[in-house]
Amino acid sequence: MFKVLRDWIQRYFSDEEAVVLAVLLVLAFTIVLTLGGMLAPVLAGLVLAFLMHGMVAQLERLHVPEGGAVGLVFALFMGALGLFLLVLVPLLWHQLITLFNELPGMLAKWQSLLLLLPERYPHLVSDEQVLQAIEVARGEIGKFGQWALTFSLSSLPLLINMMIYLVLVPILVFFFLKDRRMIGRWVRGYLPRERTLITRVAEEMNRQIANYIRGKVIEIFICGAVTYIAFVTMGLNYSALLAMLVGISVVVPYVGAVVVTVPVAFIALFQWGWGDQFIYLMAVYGIIQTLDGNVLVPLLFSQTVSLHPVAIICAVLLFGGLWGFWGIFFAIPLATLCKAVLDAWPRNEPTVAPLL
Numbered sequence: 217m218f219k220v221l222r223d224w225i226q227r228y229f230s231d232e233e234a235v236v237l238a239v240l241l242v243l244a245f246t247i248v249l250t251l252g253g254m255l256a257p258v259l260a261g262l263v264l265a266f267l268m269h270g271m272v273a274q275l276e277r278l279h280v281p282e283g284g285a286v287g288l289v290f291a292l293f294m295g296a297l298g299l300f301l302l303v304l305v306p307l308l309w310h311q312l313i314t315l316f317n318e319l320p321g322m323l324a325k326w327q328s329l330l331l332l333l334p335e336r337y338p339h340l341v342s343d344e345q346v347l348q349a350i351e352v353a354r355g356e357i358g359k360f361g362q363w364a365l366t367f368s369l370s371s372l373p374l375l376i377n378m379m380i381y382l383v384l385v386p387i388l389v390f391f392f393l394k395d396r397r398m399i400g401r402w403v404r405g406y407l408p409r410e411r412t413l414i415t416r417v418a419e420e421m422n423r424q425i426a427n428y429i430r431g432k433v434i435e436i437f438i439c440g441a442v443t444y445i446a447f448v449t450m451g452l453n454y455s456a457l458l459a460m461l462v463g464i465s466v467v468v469p470y471v472g473a474v475v476v477t478v479p480v481a482f483i484a485l486f487q488w489g490w491g492d493q494f495i496y497l498m499a500v501y502g503i504i505q506t507l508d509g510n511v512l513v514p515l516l517f518s519q520t521v522s523l524h525p526v527a528i529i530c531a532v533l534l535f536g537g538l539w540g541f542w543g544i545f546f547a548i549p550l551a552t553l554c555k556a557v558l559d560a561w562p563r564n565e566p567t568v569a570p571l572l
Contacts, residue, residue, distance in 0.1 A: 261388025286393045311457040420556040425549040431516035436463045446500050467545050
């Protein structure tokens with residue numbers, strides 16, 4: 217047993233750079249797991265600066281001075297943040313409150329429709345099954361009401377945290393963009409001089425993760441905007457709220473599109489019933505999802521590393537369980553990082569003696 221363990225360590229950790237890289241990865245994951253809550257504004261600012269670094273670099277390639285490029289990109293960021301806070305958030309909040317107020321009426325209508333099922337399909341549905349489903353739905357709605365009440369009572373600390381984020385994150389984004397070269401030199405000063413492996417993994421990680429995150433943000437905005445335009449054109453209620461859900465659903469591969477279809481179908485069915493308008497809406501929604509999966513995604517992620525669907529699902533479950541929404545959002549980049557590390561990891565292959 218000890219010989220097997222010794223041979224394994226000799227094979228994968230005989231290179232000094234491999235040991236240093238392993239220590240850095242373990243240290244980074246430990247810091248995020250233990251201090252991630254306290255350092256959340258710093259991590260959010262770092263991610264946003266990472267997203268905007270490509271725009272700054274592109275402006276510098278166009279011979280724009282560094283200070284001007286950083287100022288222009290930061291001004292665009294603040295403009296987008298102001299538009300989100302002053303226009304989109306009030307609209308979403310108004311539609312959410314309206315939906316919450318109309319929810320009892322929706323449930324009553326659905327209850328009356330469910331009670332008609334045993335009369336129309338007596339061989340498939342019984343009265344007991346319908347009553348049991350209604351009781352389950354009432355229980356879930358009661359839990360949701362308790363959660364809403366608890367959320368409203370504890371909203372003051374949440375508002376304080378949001379104010380802290382709104383102040384700290386833009387400041388951190390500005391300094392991460394402005395002093396990115398100085399921060400890079402400071403980090404490299406603590407790394408060993410011989411860091412070929414670390415440099416190779418970092419370059420691969422930067423290329424793959426940058427392409428993925430930027431592409432995913434663009435996909436969220438495109439899917440959300442196109443869905444909102446389509447829903448508003450067709451007159452669907454809560455168009456902004458549903459379009460936001462559709463945009464966010466692209467974060468979770470395979471599962472997100474299926475899950476968000478349920479509220480879209482329920483609200484459309486409550487508004488129009490089983491009519492032509494409902495069929496047209498679901499057809500348009502299906503076309504949007506099809507174009508997203510077969511046209512937009514290949515265009516945006518043509519340069520990213522292909523991962524097996526099983527690996528993607530495992531990464532979403534693992535990192536989502538560790539870090540919630542942000543773990544789901546960064547599941548594929550983190551899985552890509554793991555793949556890049558495994559591909560670049562040095563190995564001492566055991567020598568096999570010839571038979572003759």
